[in-house]
Amino acid sequence: MNEIINLSFRYAKSDIVRAIRSHNASRMRPRLDIFLAVVLPVVGAYFWGSPGSHWFGVFCVTVSTFFFSFSWPLLLLSRP
DSSP: OOOOOOOOOOOOHHHHHHHHHHHHHHHOOHHHHHHHHHHHHHHHHHHHTSSTTHHHHHHHHHHHHHHHHHHHHHHHHTOO
């Protein structure tokens, strides 16, 4: 009754790429990504020059830099 069953799976590269694209498409929100990619650096540049909110501008530009560095590979992989 306790027989050992060995299973092996082989995946083509196209299967793996299709699975990654499907996973990323289910988790990404492209409209929000595009909105943040445009608005956040503009807001940061505006506040960077004001004396009272300089650090908020620096924060916005820093966050937008991290946002671009982490989101652009996902955007490229999600394209068919």
